[in-house]
Amino acid sequence: MSADGSDFAAFQDLPIAQLLVKVATRCNIDCSYCYWFRDTSVYSKPKLMSSDVQHQLLQRIEEHVVRYSLVDFPIILHGGEPLLWGVENFHRFAEACEAISSRTGCELPIAVTTNGVLIDEGWLACFEARNISVAISLDGPAHIHDIHRRTFQGTGTHAAVERAARMLVSRKIGVIALAVCNPAHAPQHYVDFFAACGISNYDIMIPDATVDEKPPSIAAFYKGLFDLWLEANRTTSTTNIRIISDMITALLSNNSPTEGVGHKPVELCTVMTDGTVEAHDVLRIAGDGFTSTTFNIFDHAIDEVRNEPRWKAARDASINLCAKCRQCKFMDACGGGYLPHRFSKKSGYDNPSVYCDDLYAMFENMQSVLESHLYVSKPDGGRVNVRDPLAGA
Ligand code: SF4
Numbered sequence: 001m002s003a004d005g006s007d008f009a010a011f012q013d014l015p016i017a018q019l020l021v022k023v024a025t026r027c028n029i030d031c032s033y034c035y036w037f038r039d040t041s042v043y044s045k046p047k048l049m050s051s052d053v054q055h056q057l058l059q060r061i062e063e064h065v066v067r068y069s070l071v072d073f074p075i076i077l078h079g080g081e082p083l084l085w086g087v088e089n090f091h092r093f094a095e096a097c098e099a100i101s102s103r104t105g106c107e108l109p110i111a112v113t114t115n116g117v118l119i120d121e122g123w124l125a126c127f128e129a130r131n132i133s134v135a136i137s138l139d140g141p142a143h144i145h146d147i148h149r150r151t152f153q154g155t156g157t158h159a160a161v162e163r164a165a166r167m168l169v170s171r172k173i174g175v176i177a178l179a180v181c182n183p184a185h186a187p188q189h190y191v192d193f194f195a196a197c198g199i200s201n202y203d204i205m206i207p208d209a210t211v212d213e214k215p216p217s218i219a220a221f222y223k224g225l226f227d228l229w230l231e232a233n234r235t236t237s238t239t240n241i242r243i244i245s246d247m248i249t250a251l252l253s254n255n256s257p258t259e260g261v262g263h264k265p266v267e268l269c270t271v272m273t274d275g276t277v278e279a280h281d282v283l284r285i286a287g288d289g290f291t292s293t294t295f296n297i298f299d300h301a302i303d304e305v306r307n308e309p310r311w312k313a314a315r316d317a318s319i320n321l322c323a324k325c326r327q328c329k330f331m332d333a334c335g336g337g338y339l340p341h342r343f344s345k346k347s348g349y350d351n352p353s354v355y356c357d358d359l360y361a362m363f364e365n366m367q368s369v370l371e372s373h374l375y376v377s378k379p380d381g382g383r384v385n386v387r388d389p390l391a392g393a
């Protein structure tokens with residue numbers, strides 16, 4: 001792909017490949033950095049998804065996977081706090097998805113993103129029985145987590161969430177812990193905490209911010225995290241830190257599996273509790289009603305959202321980068337940064353990420369360290385570092 005021309009033509013139109021389903025619009029805790037409640041329009045939605053909406057959604061899912069002959073169609077149950085929907089609804093929904101899978105041959109892997117506070121034995125049994133994987137929001141140790149993730153009474157939620165995380169990893173449940181980076185604290189605090197909990201699969205995500213804000217620098221934090229990741233995985237692979245593995249994948253192959261890293265279109269469709277369909281969920285960071293569309297699953301098939309102007313604008317913005325990014329040597333790996341981080345009131349998404357300098361430094365550091373660790377095997381069984389022939393050339 002050219003770094004100086006339009007990038008549109010390089011990306012084929014493909015059917016919606018995964019669904020984010022908002023089964024609850026309220027939350028049982030009160031995180032200070034929550035983007036969801038920045039958009040007050042969420043209060044106009046039903047608190048929970050009704051059985052009518054659930055029924056219609058399942059029909060639309062089946063119709064979609066059959067129409068496009070999909071072999072898999074991941075579904076992420078989300079909120080607010082999705083567990084407020086209740087364990088019986090989770091069982092019913094997952095059971096119906098299993099039935100769709102057996103009728104169509106399309107895998108429908110279900111994941112849930114939860115704050116973990118409500119997890120008990122009943123939920124563990126449900127996740128295990130229905131093969132639902134769990135992303136639990138846990139910002140590392142208590143002194144970091146409890147800064148932002150508090151109850152409505154102002155007390156920390158760490159003890160409850162750590163307990164839930166330990167219960168999850170003790171069972172046959174796919175678990176990832178999702179932390180938000182707080183660059184005021186050393187990455188070692190997070191790495192030590194997750195190791196002590198037995199959590200080997202986690203992410204430390206870049207804090208959400210738009211170009212109109214001035215978030216603190218994150219480059220030094222992620223450089224330290226990368227060093228720790230390298231140390232932990234030097235001889236055998238023991239720890240997956242998603243943002244690190246995604247950035248490496250993006251540098252090596254331009255094919256990072258998660259959005260936010262790499263140059264590729266955002267193809268996500270969000271279904272709300274009332275069946276309305278929305279553009280990328282996290283764009284709420286831009287303010288009231290920013291994601292709402294006029295589409296809903298009663299009147300429209302899932303894939304019709306591709307024709308909706310607001311959804312299309314976000315999708316197009318995700319691949320149509322600003323002039324600075326198009327000239328950047330990390331354009332393919334970075335992709336201009338996470339879409340919400342590119343937003344400004346003045347010029348929409350036509351900006352490099354608010355974290356541009358940090359991202360550039362992070363990719364530069366990773367590239368240099370990776371080069372010093374990459375070897376080419378020689379026919380005589382020896383090996384040569386890729387830098388050596390390059391230096392002698
Ligand atoms: S748990 Fe999630 S939805 Fe609830 S307040 Fe925290 S960030 Fe927001």
Ligand code: SF4
Nearest residue numbers: 325328334336353356
């Ligand atoms: S490092 Fe900066 S200029 Fe380069 S692609 Fe990322 S956001 Fe754009």
